[in-house]
Amino acid sequence: MDTNDRSRTILIVEDSLTYRSKLREYLSQDNRYNYIILETETGTEGLRQYRIAQPDAILLDYVLPDMNGLEFLQALQQQIKKPDLPVVLLTEYEKENLANLAIECGAQQYLSKAAVTTENLRLSLHNAIKQGELLRQVAELKMQNKRHLKVLNQKEEQLRLALASARMGIWDWDLLTGQIHWNREHEELFGFALGGFDGTYETFDRCIHPDDRSSLHEHVVKSIETHTSLCHQFRIIWPDGNAHWIETRGEAYFNDAGQPIRTIGTVVNIDERQQAQQLLQTQLEQQRLVLDMTVRIRQSLDLEEILQTTVDEVQQFLQIERVLVYKFLPDWSGKAIVESVGTEWSGILTTDRVYHPCGESAIAHFQQGCIIANADIYNADLDDLHIQLLESLQIRANLVVPIFKGDKLWGLLIAHHCSAPRSWLTSEIELVKQLASQVSIAIQQAKLFAQAQTELTQRKQAEMTLQLLNTQIEQRQSVEALKDEFIGIVSHELRTPLTSMQGALGLLAMGLMDDEPEQMKQMIEIASNETERLVRLVNNILDLDKLDAESKSLEQEWCDAPSLIQRAIDVMTGSAAAAGVDLVKDCPPSQIWVAPDRIVQTLTNLLGNAIKFSPPNSSVSIEMREIDEPISDRSTRFDSVRPITAPSRQIRFAIKDCGRGIPADKLETIFHRFQQVDSSDSRDKGGTGLGLAICRSIVEQHQGQIWVESDWGKGSTFFFDLPQPIHKNALQQGTV
Template sequence: MDTNDRSRTILIVEDSLTYRSKLRDYLSQDNRYNYIILETETGAEGLRQYRIAQPDAILLDYVLPDMNGLEFLQALQQQIKKPDLPVVLLTEYDKENLANLAIECGAQQYLSKSAVTTENLRLSLHNAIKQGELLRQVAELQIQNQRHLKVLNQKEEQLRLALASARMGIWDWDLLTGQIHWNREHEELFGFTPGGFDGTYETFDLCIHPDDRARFHEQVVKSIETHTSLCHQFRIIWPDGNTHWIETRGEAYFNDAGQPIRTIGTVVNIDERQQAQQLLQTQLDRQRLVLDMTVRIRQSLDLEEILQTTVDEVQQFLQIERVLVYKFLPDWSGKAIVESVGTEWCDILTHDRVYRPCGKSAIDHFQQGCIIANADIYTAELDDLHIQMLESLQIRANLAVPIFKRDKLWGLLIAHHCSEPRAWQASEIELVKQLASQVSIAIQQANLFAQAQTELTQRKQAEMTLQLLNAELKQHRAVEKLKDEFIGIVSHELRTPLTSMQGALGLLAMGLMDDEPAQMKQMIEIASNETERLVRLVNNILDLDKLDADRQALALEWCDAHNLLKQAIDVMTGSAAAAGVDLVLEDCPSLQIFVSPDRILQTLTNLIGNAIKFSTPNSAISISAATLDERIPYSSTRVDTSQLNSSSGSRQIRFAVKDCGRGIPADKLDTIFGRFQQVDVSDSRDKGGTGLGLAICKSIVEQHQGLIWAESTLGQGSTFFVTLPQPMNKNLLPQGTL
């Protein structure tokens, strides 16, 4: 490899100085080439630099300050008007369709920034440059073919003139007598010896190829009837059985009455012209096939589809019985992975036939890039075992071309002719070699895509793992919070009454109160009250835990709202009388509601009991219930406003408990329904509360898909509201009920 072959100019279009430096370092590690590196930060500057320097390849960042990578490719395509853009697109995005878009816009290769290494960067640049060279070669071949066609047409005209002035056949057909006269050259062109033609139309007609007779007769009749010149090409069969192409030209002559009396014309042999045209057409078809395969590879990342298309196209184009792709395994055994075979021949792929196309010496041969082309297995230098194996697969002639993955032998593209020997033409071998090169590119391209897919899957799995870890962390924090709350209960709610009980019982046990009956009674009352407080706390904790555990276990039934309120008032009348507070049942019509009566009664008694504790003596607590036909635009602070629109049905039942106590500060309205939350920390001691009553109420109401909130004015009192969604009749139950 000379110095020029080892020197490559690379343009880096990347706005990150750090990443440009990283790319330079990667390229400097490649000892195969000497890189001249040009750098720009914007797309516009990159386009200008390409016009000036004409680099071998471009490393293009997908996200640029002034445009994205696809816009750059489109602008570059318009600028240079070529399909072979030597561009490797670099991106941080994990879009599955970005590779297809980049290739459609002209990029030769696609790499994820996070996956770039010295090796895959070198390979991508090498492939981009080689693919560009291949496309340029195809374009140059097309131009050359056009030139050749033009030259061929010129030569055809020269040949026609030369034959017209030199060796050509002349015929004269007397339409009145039917006699035909041929000159000597005409007889030679039809394979007759001089004087061997008997002059009859029947003999001439037998010389015409059977497939061409009808068309020839049609052209002769048309020429005479339309008084136009005859010019027609057709095949003839010589007495020795060989077929030749003839072109005839002639004119018809008419008498004064307009009747045809004679036709005179010439014939020339056009075998060379037909062969040249056939050869040119074959070359065009071959180039078209290679170009089509190139386009399909650029448009598809499905390797199996590309391989199947390749064997199908080769079998059809070469008109052979079987074509397959053979892949080597690590131990140099292998198997056929795709196949195209005629119906009358055995298939290797479907029946999983063992097929070893070569031995160790042949593998060495293939690793050097050489091919094997046997026109006939019986005349090739093959051992008997190999011939027997080929015979078992009905193979008479074979052609095997190596397929490489990077620099390593990957497999073979193999063509089999089964019916008879076949001399493989140089053009056929070249076609199979070109397609094998395209398959090599497809394998590398599919491998890069598979790597990108694997990295994407791994990243998604990492994201899912992170989400699970975050959920576990959140759950752990919730558990820690509950633990802290429980420790707070033990350290405060349980320790305080237990200390009081311990002190009182200790004094009694020591006998210090034996002579003081009044104080002894007071100590016993203290112990009793604190015991009751502990029982309430434990019961509330157990009740709240049971509610959380049985959120879907409510037993709903139809009951009367008025009766529920009356029962709650009856239960709390004694406590109200002891506190000097009146309980007043305001307007409450007889309303049928679908609820768990025990739980709603528990909620109402908790709210009434809470109002009693914070009401002043000689005040009143009002309790009411009403029907609401529309949703209420609540303006006050409530526990969970996000639940407002989850209520099913349009009818709602609203309960209200209003006291004339000290009120609740606005900053506490959001928190009083939490566990162990009280307006004042001394309330648990002075009022006997546990801080769980409102949390229990909230849990019960939410299980009914309802809302609970409080409105309050300091110094004037508070009102607690409970709104429950209700079906319009007993046949329509609210969503989510059991």
């Protein structure tokens, strides 16, 4: 790199000595250039230094003692007469609006002091210097353009001659005088006779279509202000009232001061191009409409909705007063079933009468797939009665297209133009025909869907009937299985004590124990115990049957909870004392809504189980508490749980023992009939396997739930929750 190319003079305008030192350090770390650094503390001194030294770039602090950075930039612009300055503005603030103001005032770069590094400082200075060089080159190019302007003017006449042969108009607008010059072709394109244009902007403006004036004016002003080429399409009105499309292109020219002095351009007639574009646009819109209707038909099975959408879309697209769908009846009369009608015109649906859109002779015409397109009913081949009917419906022109269901004529898609005659375009007729075809598909689809729905309904009914039969068979099989299981279990449970009784009594009857009183006494005790066991078994079976019978008529009343618990403890005190088990009660005073005898029975059964399985010198606790939890669904009898009809709270009973515990896989099954943790319990503990089943039945008839939580080897706790009215007077004593 040349030494001069590597040398750069930088002016630092910064009142902070510390930050100037920091900037010098950053620049000294840049090995690409040799920096000559000039420093000032004020904006005034900085402007003076710039005039003297003409540095390559300026590092400018936004906040100076005598001015801010924007004021410095404005003063520098006035001093050197250049809009763009090789300045990098440094500021403590990170605001986008401040950066934009700095750029507008001529600064090339903007840096936050906190973000300055050696690299970004070098890049900012480099960019500012290069942009200044580019601006100087642009200025030189402008000078060259001025020299070429004279040559361009000489070529202009040649261009005019070439454009004349192409029937292209030329305009030349002197912005200083306001005079506009048109060539002959331009006057012809605007409908003027030769020399008929007076050269004023007012006359030109009157030629522009009223809806296009503001748009054309905006484009002309924008092209001048932005120094860009003008290209715009607009409509003009000829003196005879006809509208034509024009495309204009132009350029603006400026003096040395940058002020616009002249615009030159061309105009051409683009009527044919616009017509072609309009035709293409119409075709695209028609295709879009047909495609949209096709998609809606595929997505919807509601025939009425599809028909209504069709008439709405046709009315909007064709900009006509009324569109309707007419359905034939078996006698070839019929009625309009959907319509879309303008607010100023009467509807046909509201008349609730049979409407004949055509004579009877036209039926065969429609059955062959032909259409009717009348531009004016008074010029059509219609009889007087038909004309009178159309007049009563405010119809002046109509378009009628047949709709088929399969190969049979189903109805008509009809468009009415009411305000005036209308010549139906081929594209419009084709659109209505395509939509009528889509309606035919929708009708056929609706028929198939109805058939499918009927078949589906019949199939569902058959499946439901079959499912019901299967359910009944399964229920019957389940009942038979339960019956067999119950008979087997009961037979076994009855046979066991009877066998023991028979054996003991048989020995006594044969006199084998006559000489052995102790053994005789033992045999009598065996017979007595088995008799008690048999009685308990029969009583429990009868109790379960009675509970099932009472499931809908449980007698409940307000009871004192501690008294109920005490009754159960009193019943089991003897058994507890014999087993060496203490009974502990914890129950606050409370009134509860229950069937008292059944709750005592439940507590007695649970206490009895707890005592039987607790070791000597242990305790069994029974407690009751009110809880706020909602009743959880722990019950295995969902059909027996009925919602309580009054506002409710909950009470929870808990019976805890210190026995051997219950395995996890038995926590649910022990509440079933004839189920025990161990089959030997029936012999060793004297149980029947029905006590917990009775407890569950009683609790669930109270609309509650019962469950057990157990740690194997540590003991078990049986819980049951009962819903309660909030207040004692919430329920009257009676049957729930």
